[in-house]
Amino acid sequence: MEKANNKLKLKLIIDKKSNKVLFGEARRDLVDLIFSLLALPLGAITKLLTKDAIVGSIGEVYDSLSNINGTYILSYGKQSSLLNPPLATISDYDTNYFIPPSTYQDTKNRLAYICYSSSKFCCPYVSLVSGTTCLGCGKRMDLQTGLKDPKFDTGMVAEASSEGKRYVAGEVTYSVMDDLTMVPMSTLSSVALFNKFEIKDLGSIQEITVTIGFEEGLKLVKASLESKTVLTDVFLKKNGASKSNA
Template sequence: MATSNKVSLKLLIDTKANKVLFAEAGKDFVDFLFNLLSLPVGTVIRILTKHSMVGSLGNLYDSIENLNNTYLQPNQNKDSLLKPKASSSICAAQVPLLLADDISPDRKLYMCKTFHLNVADDPKAVCPNCKHYMSTEVPYIAREAVKEVLNGDEGGFVKGVVTYMVMDDLAVKPMSAISSIALLSKFNVKEVGALEERVVHLGMDEGLKLLKASLQSKTVLTSVFL
């Protein structure tokens, strides 16, 4: 469930092993996790901050950021790489945990003032026909938005009537009593008294930690919440 601008989930913790066995989560958290797969690489680097990145992608980001505009093609700009827009299919209700300034429900497209049949998402692009800037905005209606209106779709990726089980390594599947019992056996939990239920809330800080941990660890929930 969502609490104001946060997403909540219930953890089952093995206090002896100091480990999250799994989380009981709703649609909002699962949609958030699935949305991570839709983020452009440039956006992931930027929101994790370049200097905390493992490997060399942060250096590549720096190179583009520091490159003089005179070396760029006339129709190109740095923001297309440094601040790429996420897909319009991403559910805007789930993404602000990470992308407060990247996601807009309205995509902007532009044409030249003589309305040749060309469109661009950059108002500084040049029309190949008349050579004028394509700075005249035209309305854009996303296919997904049309589907939601026509079908009464609740948006996102998964259905909201189901409770989901999210493992420590972010594997996701529908929740059931049988699967919960099977997991306790799998983790060799013999003392039920050592198990603790804890409700946690995922906001901007936790979202960033979760994204970073998902790139580095197989025990993501434990890393972020314990």
């Protein structure tokens, strides 16, 4: 997996006979992206996918809070923290495909808020909403500050340390299964996978390369909540991402 034009490229091994993804080969940028699914709050998922794309009733809960009269709201900060919850930071602004590009436009004059103790910076977190509870110390984040260039500050709530921006270490290649199971890859593991799928006719195997941007990122979110064949659903079906022969 590599970057191309600010998108990720993922190599998929597919079985042409069944038109299914057997597994993919990914490096840590994509693995980080998939692991960050676990950090997405329900409010963020609902906002990203829209109510009609959500299975179940959580979309109705989101709409109810969005439409409730301000008279009944204790605090705008509390309401906004549910409707626009902070998104987890991942390694690269250009490939954080769970955050719409528009999130980072026109930020020059926008304000952010931090917590403080004795008028000094307290914890390595920042919020776009005044009065948000700090994830580090539990204090109110209401000390006003400015926003940096978004290319260097990659989240609605960003961690100051670089450690918080990655989940996996090194330049290891990972096998990504159709259900998003991920394990470090080796030659032996590749052979084991072909044996697992009982592939005897190598002529039925094809390698394709797919690109992942914001739209594909949203499809990954949606499919991961509904399916055990995520890669097949996102990349091989009619409305999947564009692909090219490897």
